[in-house]
Amino acid sequence: VQLQASGGGLVEAGDSLRLSCTASGRTFSRYAMGWFRQAPGAERDFVAVINWSGGSTDYADSVKGRFTISRENAKNTVYLQMNGLKAEDTAVYYCAADKGPYGSWSKIQSDYDYWGQGTQVTVSS
Numbered sequence: 001v002q003l004q005a006s007g008g009g010l011v012e013a014g015d016s017l018r019l020s021c022t023a024s025g026r027t028f029s030r031y032a033m034g035w036f037r038q039a040p041g042a043e044r045d046f047v048a049v050i051n052w053s054g055g056s057t058d059y060a061d062s063v064k065g066r067f068t069i070s071r072e073n074a075k076n077t078v079y080l081q082m083n084g085l086k087a088e089d090t091a092v093y094y095c096a097a098d099k100g101p102y103g104s105w106s107k108i109q110s111d112y113d114y115w116g117q118g119t120q121v122t123v124s125s
Helices: none
Strands: 003-006 009-012 017-023 032-038 044-050 057-059 067-072 077-082 091-098 119-124
Touching: 003 091, 017 032, 017 091, 017 119, 032 067, 032 077, 044 067, 044 077, 044 091, 057 067, 077 091
Parallel strands: 009 119
Antiparallel strands: 003 017, 017 077, 032 044, 032 091, 044 057, 067 077, 091 119
């Protein structure tokens, strides 16, 4: 599985962005999908996760109420809608696929099997 993330850019505080991550292959709908981010000089952190059907999601406390993860299995794509962006959201954002037990999902990076290349999000204050 190859993951291609896109949609990053330079925006002002309060603006919105939508990140997309498109997967190759025919098994996308089996995977839980996650978004993680890495700010300069920091470790990569969990942002959001969605289960295979889109019926279950979870978020980091820092983005709850502002970010929404969703997916379109027919398009092999997962999205991260980011509203009310803040300077502290500046980071490289990575999508990842977890081929763990069917129906499961995780916030733990080591549980993910495939990673995209990352897309830069920069929020100016």
